[in-house]
Amino acid sequence: MSKMHVKMTVNGKPQEALAEPRTLLIHFLREELNLTGPHIGCDTGHCGACTVDLNGKSVKSCTMFVAQANGADVTTIEGIAAPDGTLHAIQDAFREHHGLQCGFCTPGMITRAYRLLQENPSPSEEEIRVGISGNLCRCTGYQNIVKSISAAAETMAASREAAE
Amino acid sequence: MTDQTPTAVERAAKLQGLGSKRKRVEDARFTQGKGNYVDDIKLPGMLFGDFVRSPYGHARIKGIDKDAALAVPGVVAVLTAEDLKPLNLHYMPTLAGDVQAVLADEKVLFQGQEVAFVVAENRYVAADAVELVEVEYEQLDAVNDAFKAMDADAPLLREDIKDKQEGAHGPRKHYNHIFTWEVGDKEATHKALADAEVVAEELITYQRVHPCPLETCGCVASMDKVNGKLTIWGTFQAPHAVRTVASLITNIPEHNIRIISPDIGGGFGNKVGVYPGYICSAVASIVTGVPIKWVEDRIENLTSTAFARDYHMTGRIAATRDGRITGLDCHVLADHGAFDACADPTKFPAGFFNICTGSYDIPVAHVSVDGVYTNKAPGGVAYRCSFRVTEASYFIERMIDVLARKLDMDPAELRMKNFIKQSQFPYTSALGWEYDSGDYETAMDKAMTTVDYAGLRAEQAENRAAFDRGETRSLMGIGVAFFTEIVGAGPVKNCDILGLGMFDSCEIRIHPTGSAIARLGTISQGQGHATTFAQILASEIGIPADQITVEEGDTDTAPYGLGTYGSRSTPVAGAATAMAGRKIRAKAQMIAAYLLEVHEDDLEWDIDRFQVKGNPEAAKTMAEIAFASYNQAIPGLEPGLEAVSYYDPPNMTYPFGAYLCVVDVDVDTGVTDVRRFYALDDCGTRINPMIIEGQVHGGLTEALAIAMGQEIAYDEIGNVKGASLLDFYLPTAVETPVWETDHTVTPSPHHPIGAKGVGESPNVGGVSAFSNAVNDAFAHKGLTHTQMPHDHWRVWKTAERLGLNG
Numbered sequence: 001m002s003k004m005h006v007k008m009t010v011n012g013k014p015q016e017a018l019a020e021p022r023t024l025l026i027h028f029l030r031e032e033l034n035l036t037g038p039h040i041g042c043d044t045g046h047c048g049a050c051t052v053d054l055n056g057k058s059v060k061s062c063t064m065f066v067a068q069a070n071g072a073d074v075t076t077i078e079g080i081a082a083p084d085g086t087l088h089a090i091q092d093a094f095r096e097h098h099g100l101q102c103g104f105c106t107p108g109m110i111t112r113a114y115r116l117l118q119e120n121p122s123p124s125e126e127e128i129r130v131g132i133s134g135n136l137c138r139c140t141g142y143q144n145i146v147k148s149i150s151a152a153a154e155t156m157a158a159s160r161e162a163a164e
Numbered sequence: 165m166t167d168q169t170p171t172a173v174e175r176a177a178k179l180q181g182l183g184s185k186r187k188r189v190e191d192a193r194f195t196q197g198k199g200n201y202v203d204d205i206k207l208p209g210m211l212f213g214d215f216v217r218s219p220y221g222h223a224r225i226k227g228i229d230k231d232a233a234l235a236v237p238g239v240v241a242v243l244t245a246e247d248l249k250p251l252n253l254h255y256m257p258t259l260a261g262d263v264q265a266v267l268a269d270e271k272v273l274f275q276g277q278e279v280a281f282v283v284a285e286n287r288y289v290a291a292d293a294v295e296l297v298e299v300e301y302e303q304l305d306a307v308n309d310a311f312k313a314m315d316a317d318a319p320l321l322r323e324d325i326k327d328k329q330e331g332a333h334g335p336r337k338h339y340n341h342i343f344t345w346e347v348g349d350k351e352a353t354h355k356a357l358a359d360a361e362v363v364a365e366e367l368i369t370y371q372r373v374h375p376c377p378l379e380t381c382g383c384v385a386s387m388d389k390v391n392g393k394l395t396i397w398g399t400f401q402a403p404h405a406v407r408t409v410a411s412l413i414t415n416i417p418e419h420n421i422r423i424i425s426p427d428i429g430g431g432f433g434n435k436v437g438v439y440p441g442y443i444c445s446a447v448a449s450i451v452t453g454v455p456i457k458w459v460e461d462r463i464e465n466l467t468s469t470a471f472a473r474d475y476h477m478t479g480r481i482a483a484t485r486d487g488r489i490t491g492l493d494c495h496v497l498a499d500h501g502a503f504d505a506c507a508d509p510t511k512f513p514a515g516f517f518n519i520c521t522g523s524y525d526i527p528v529a530h531v532s533v534d535g536v537y538t539n540k541a542p543g544g545v546a547y548r549c550s551f552r553v554t555e556a557s558y559f560i561e562r563m564i565d566v567l568a569r570k571l572d573m574d575p576a577e578l579r580m581k582n583f584i585k586q587s588q589f590p591y592t593s594a595l596g597w598e599y600d601s602g603d604y605e606t607a608m609d610k611a612m613t614t615v616d617y618a619g620l621r622a623e624q625a626e627n628r629a630a631f632d633r634g635e636t637r638s639l640m641g642i643g644v645a646f647f648t649e650i651v652g653a654g655p656v657k658n659c660d661i662l663g664l665g666m667f668d669s670c671e672i673r674i675h676p677t678g679s680a681i682a683r684l685g686t687i688s689q690g691q692g693h694a695t696t697f698a699q700i701l702a703s704e705i706g707i708p709a710d711q712i713t714v715e716e717g718d719t720d721t722a723p724y725g726l727g728t729y730g731s732r733s734t735p736v737a738g739a740a741t742a743m744a745g746r747k748i749r750a751k752a753q754m755i756a757a758y759l760l761e762v763h764e765d766d767l768e769w770d771i772d773r774f775q776v777k778g779n780p781e782a783a784k785t786m787a788e789i790a791f792a793s794y795n796q797a798i799p800g801l802e803p804g805l806e807a808v809s810y811y812d813p814p815n816m817t818y819p820f821g822a823y824l825c826v827v828d829v830d831v832d833t834g835v836t837d838v839r840r841f842y843a844l845d846d847c848g849t850r851i852n853p854m855i856i857e858g859q860v861h862g863g864l865t866e867a868l869a870i871a872m873g874q875e876i877a878y879d880e881i882g883n884v885k886g887a888s889l890l891d892f893y894l895p896t897a898v899e900t901p902v903w904e905t906d907h908t909v910t911p912s913p914h915h916p917i918g919a920k921g922v923g924e925s926p927n928v929g930g931v932s933a934f935s936n937a938v939n940d941a942f943a944h945k946g947l948t949h950t951q952m953p954h955d956h957w958r959v960w961k962t963a964e965r966l967g968l969n970g
Contacts, residue, residue: 001288020288027287036204037197039429041378042462046889049378077197087195095191098858102690103194104378104429110195129897136889138378138430139690141861142897
C-alpha cells in the first residue's frame with residue numbers, strides 16, 4: 001500500500017515519516033516514533049488506554065488514522081513532565097495517592113486528567129468521574145484515581161496562586 | 165546538645181517494613197509511560213502473527229486455501245494444523261489433563277477457535293492476509309446448554325477422544341462428559357436433608373464471565389539459531405511453569421528456554437493458561453529464525469482465552485426451624501467449553517469448590533461436580549479468586565439468604581447463629597479443609613455496628629411501606645455477605661499443576677554496602693510486589709525497603725516458583741521471603757558474634773542490628789555485618805551473605821470478611837443504584853495498608869461488574885452474543901460507587917509473618933453482597949432467587965414478573 005508523508009509535532013518536537021494512510025495514530029506513535037507509553041486495550045474506542053492530547057483535546061488514538069493527525073500538535077504521556085524531567089503534579093499525585101496498580105491504563109488516564117484539569121481547573125468529585133469516564137481501569141476501582149486528580153488540582157491551584 | 169543517635173522508633177520507621185503505607189516503587193516508571201509491556205517489545209527483524217478464527221461454534225473443516233493470503237506482499241507463512249502435525253504440535257496438553265487443538269484439526273468447536281496462523285512483516289499485512297485465507301466449513305449442530313450436553317442424542321463434540329472411556333479424573337459417563345468429582349458424606353447428608361425440619365432448595369447459576377484485564381494476552385518468541393536458545397517474553401502469570409511445559413511440549417531442553425514476564429497489564433486469572441498463540445509464535449520463530457510477536461485484540465481475548473465460572477449449582481440446605489443448619493448438598497454442572505483447560509491443581513478438577521460450607525459450622529455436607537464439553541471457548545480460570553472459590557462463596561451466601569427467607573429470619577442473624585466460633589479454630593470442615601484462624605463474630609459485629617444495620621432495616625421497612633402506598637417507585641435492598649476464602653496453594657502434597665508442586669521461592673543477595681536484591685518465583689501484575697516484598701524483608705533483615713530491589717519474572721535469574729494467581733504470592737512467596745530473610749539473619753548473627761567477640765547466644769536482634777544482651781552500645785548493624793561478610797576472613801564461615809528459601813506451606817490460609825451493600829432499585833427501569841458499600845476484610849497481618857485498600861477497591865469494582873452486568877453468552881448455534889467492550893460490561897468511574905473499607909486482624913498461625921493474602925477477597929465477597937442486595941430488594945414481594953447478572957433488563961424483568969411495574 002502506498003505511503004504518505006506525515007508531519008506532526010509530538011511532545012514539542014517536529015516529526016515526519018512515511019506511513020500508510022490507514023495506519024492508526026496509536027500504531028504510528030508506538031511503532032514509528034517508539035512512544036510506547038500510550039497503550040492499546042480494546043480496539044473499539046471504549047477503554048481510553050490510547051488517550052493522547054491532540055490540538056488541545058483528549059483523543060483516543062486508536063480511533064484516528066495517522067492521516068487525520070497530519071499537521072497536528074500531539075502530546076503523549078512521555079511529554080507530560082517538564083523538559084527538565086520534573087514530574088507534572090498529576091504524575092506525583094498518582095503515586096502519592098496510589099492511583100495506579102498494573103499501570104496499563106495510567107498513561108491514558110494521566111493524559112486525560114492533564115486535559116480535564118485545563119478544561120476545569122477545580123472539578124468536583126462527580127465532575128472528575130464524568131471527566132474520566134472514557135478511560136477504563138480494571139485495577140483501582142477509580143477511587144484513588146479520583147483522589148489523585150483532585151489532589152493534583154489543589155496542588156496546581158496552589159502553585160498558580162503562588163505565581164500570581 | 166541533643167543526642168543525634170536515632171531512636172528505635174526512628175530506626176524502625178526508616179526501614180518502611182511491615183505495616184508501612186510505603187509508596188510504590190513501580191509508579192515512577194508507570195506514571196511516565198516507561199513501563200515495558202509485551203507489546204512494547206521491538207526486536208530487529210521481528211514479524212507479526214495473527215489468527216484466522218472460526219466464525220462457527222461447531223463445524224467441519226472441508227478445506228483451507230492459503231494461496232491468496234500467501235500472495236500478499238509481506239506475508240511470510242500461513243500455518244495450519246497440517247503444518248504442525250509433523251512436529252506433533254497440532255494439539256497441546258491443557259492444565260487440566262486434556263488436550264487442546266493449537267490449530268483446528270478437521271473440526272472447529274467454538275466460535276473464535278484458532279484455525280490458521282498468518283505470519284507477516286507487520287500487523288496490517290497480517291490482518292489483510294487473515295481475510296484472504298479461505299476456509300470451507302460444513303456447519304454442525306452445536307451444544308450451548310450444559311444441561312443438554314449429555315442428552316442421548318447430543319451432538320458429539322470431541323471426535324479426537326470419543327472412544328476414551330477414562331478421563332483425567334475417572335470414568336466418563338457420556339462422550340461429552342469430562343469428569344465427576346465427589347467429596348463429603350453423601351449418605352449422612354441425604355439423611356440430614358430427609359430428617360430436616362426445613363429444607364431450602366435452589367438452582368444458582370454463576371454465569372460465564374471473563375477476567376478481561378486491560379492488557380490482552382500476547383508474546384514475543386525469539387529462537388536464537390546460533391546458540392539454540394528460545395526466549396519468550398509473554399503475559400505469563402506463571403513463567404517458570406510455562407518454561408517447564410514449553411520444554412515438555414517442544415522437547416527443547418529446559419536450560420535452552422528462557423521465559424520472561426515483563427510488566428503485565430493486569431491478569432486476574434486470564435494469563436495463567438497456555439494458549440495456541442504462544443505455541444504458534446514459538447513454532448513460527450523456530451521455522452523463520454526471526455522473532456515473532458503475537459498480541460490478541462480485545463474480541464479475541466474475550467472469545468478465546470480463559471473464560472471464568474459457568475457453574476450451575478443446585479443446592480439443598482437443611483436446618484432446624486430456629487435456624488440451625490444441619491446439612492448441605494450441592495450438585496454442580498460445570499460448563500468447561502470445548503477443551504478442558506481449567507487452571508486447577510491436578511487433584512481438584514473443580515478447584516477448591518468444596519470450601520462451599522463457607523463460614524458456617526455445618527455438620528455434614530456433600531458435593532458432586534460434573535464437567536461437560538460444550539461449543540464454547542475453553543478456560544475455566546479463577547477470575548480474581550482462588551480456584552472456584554468465588555463460585556463456592558456465591559453458592560453458600562445465596563443459599564443462606566434463600567434459607568433465611570424460608571425461615572423468615574434476618575439473613576445476618578442466620579449467619580451469626582451458624583458461624584464457626586473463634587474457639588473452634590483450627591476448624592476442620594465437613595468437606596475436609598482445615599481453617600487456620602478466624603474470628604467471624606467480631607468481624608460481623610463490627611460491620612453491622614458501623615453501618616447501623618438495624619437502622620438500615622428500619623429504613624427499608626419504611627421504604628417498603630411507602631412503596632406500597634404508591635409514594636415511591638424505588639425499592640431498597642440490603643445485601644449481607646460473609647465470606648471465607650481458601651488461598652495460598654500448596655501445600656505440595658495436595659497441590660500441583662501438571663505435576664509441578666505449588667511451592668514458591670525467594671533468593672536474597674546482600675551487597676557489601678548493605679543494600680540487597682531479592683528474586684522471587686512469582687510475578688506482579690499490578691499487586692505491587694516490588695514494594696511489599698521489600699517491606700517483608702526490611703522487617704526481617706533490617707535493611708530499609710528503599711535499598712532492596714525486588715525482581716521477578718525472568719526464569720534465567722529468578723528461583724523456580726509457581727507464579728501469581730489464587731492469592732498465593734503473599735501466603736507462599738511472601739513466606740519464602742521471610743524465611744530466606746531469617747536464613748540471612750542467622751548467618752549475620754554468627755558474623756556479628758565474631759566481630760563483637762561474644763557468643764552468638766549473647767546477641768539479640770534489634771530492628772536493624774545485633775546487639776549484646778544487656779549492652780546495646782555493643783552492636784553491629786546489618787550494613788556493617790554485610791561488609792564484613794565479604795571483606796573479612798571469618799573462621800569457619802564462607803564469604804558472602806546470600807540465602808534462598810523454597811517454601812512449601814504447611815496449610816493454606818483462610819482470609820475472611822463481612823460485606824454490606826445497600827442498593828436502590830427503580831422498578832420501572834430496572835436501574836440499580838449502589839448507595840453504599842462497606843467492606844471489612846481480615847487478611848491477617850497487614851503488610852501495606854495502602855496497597856491492601858487499593859486491592860479491595862479494585863476487587864469490589866470487578867465484583868460489581870460481574871454481579872451487575874458481565875456475561876459471555878452464546879446463542880443456539882454457538883455465536884458469542886457480544887464480545888467487545890461495547891457489550892461486555894466494565895464499569896466506568898461513573899457507575900462505580902465510593903467504597904468504604906475496614907478491617908480486623910486475625911493472623912495466620914502457620915505463616916511466618918501471619919499474612920493471609922487479600923487481592924481476591926473483595927471479588928469473592930463482593931459478588932454475593934451485590935446479588936444478595938438485589939434479591940433482598942424484592943424479597944418481601946415473594947422473590948427467593950434471581951440469576952445474575954443483575955443488569956437493568958433482567959432486574960426490570962424481575963419487577964415485571966412480580967407485577968411491580970408498568
